[in-house]
Amino acid sequence: MSVTEPHPASLLEVTGLTKSFGGVVANRDIAFAVRPGELVGVIGPNGAGKSTLFDLITGFTRPDAGQVRLDGHDVTGLRPDRICRLGLGRTFQKLRPFHDMTALENVMIGAFLHTADVAEARAVAIDALAKVGLADRAAAHARGLSTGQRKRLELARALATRPRLLLLDEVTGGVDPGAIPGLVALVRELHGRGLALIVIEHNMRVIMDIAQRVLALQLGEVIADGPPAEIMRDRRVIDAYLGEAWRA
């Protein structure tokens, strides 16, 4: 992937992605594309296959069928560390901080992707922590951080790997309502700097706020793909997930 090659239209292209666990079809024939710098929201009821989709894209699980292309290159089934190095980062729904390491050390692990020098990694990590507003907690052990702080930590850690596309799995889940606007502003700022994002969210206000496009999943299938306003009024989406009470 040299700099002189022309940028393909899509940064990420997913086609025919299918995965079953035993008798349960978690993802069936999922297809969509994400353009460079685009922010795509993913919504759907629990069990719709959203996190499985992330796992398939980032190499944590091998799909039964289908393809994942990053920058036109086939990355289907590659190991997660390889996919991270190709520019794809992710956070987890169930937070996975390195508990016995400090916040700074956590982020340094991400920073080490681009440098072997400890001092340089530390500087990058301090920078990333500052960006997410955790600079004052740098020396704290990760196990001592609150949920909201852990979310920010995981974000900073993934950002330190310098991804071009970041997959956020329920970044506002379990966070105090008062802390959500701050997090959303952070995501919007990252997007403004050119980072492409796929954001799984249950909070519809957040989706309406930042998503340029929304993918709706139900029972492992894509049931709608389009601008947020359109999706919110889609009959299938309302029936499957939103409910009548929702007013966009």
Added chain:
Amino acid sequence: MRRALALVLLLAVLVFPLIFVRPFPRHIMIMIFLYGSLATAWNILAGYCGQISLGHAVYFGIGAYTSTLLVRDAALTPWLGMLFGAALAVVVSQAIGYPVFRLRGHYFAIATIGFGEIVQTIVLNWDWIGGARGLFVPIKRPDSLLNFQFHESKAVYYYIALGLLALALGATRWIERSRRGYYFRAIKEDQDAAASLGVQVAREKQAAMAVSAALTALGGTFWAQYVLFIDPESVFPLSLSILICLVAVMGGVGSLWGPLLGAAVLVPLSEGTRVLLGGTGKALDLVIYGALIMLIAVFQPAGLIGLVRQLARRPTLTAGARAQRESAA
């Protein structure tokens, strides 16, 4: 203040053989250094990287047998034999690691036990390398550094063992402060999260395994040249693998000085019970070990080093925090 204390301790260790000239005290210290370096080597893989190997005697035995066979058949100085032993141990460790690192937690440990038994059984039945009879290291007189044999006094063995310990500690310290050290700790915590951040988990585990195996093998060569007789029962047994683990866990895994502290407590205990109870000492010290492990597990899982830090009224630093603090100083 701490610096001064450390210097005094270092000086004491260096002049010890000059003050204590009888063989037994020197032997105790040599055993402390040897077990300390074996446990420190094990700690790199198990304490820092979180891969609990219960088959490390394999590398100890490979070190012992390789150098001894090269002395016997090629009249090669054990110093070079030591390097060959370490190299072979690394190769074997990578071969074992390749399938075994796909396993996690307890299954990994069980698999390493399995490989340990396999290697011991092979050596037990391989007549060309001595089989069950073992190997005698050809005696060379007079005492010579080149031949790595000293019959008149244990003093030189003392300093060689100390050098081995220093090497193991130095390697640990170097890794601790490098990117690899951070990666090891991340893998220990959550290897999947580490992979999502670009860490090549398998490769890092194999690297930890290689360093650990090489250092362990060096200890094996030292042992061969120290006791001048090796056999599968003495250098390959499961009990040795477990003892190495015990020493490290007792002292405090994942810390630089923990394993050495563990050795400094367990070796005198072992020798002490043997002296007090004659030949039956071997069983009683295992009973005491068991009791100590239970106490540690319940009251101070961080090991003796955790206890020391508590008593010194300093919060227990993670290895990384200490490295951070030190490099900032």
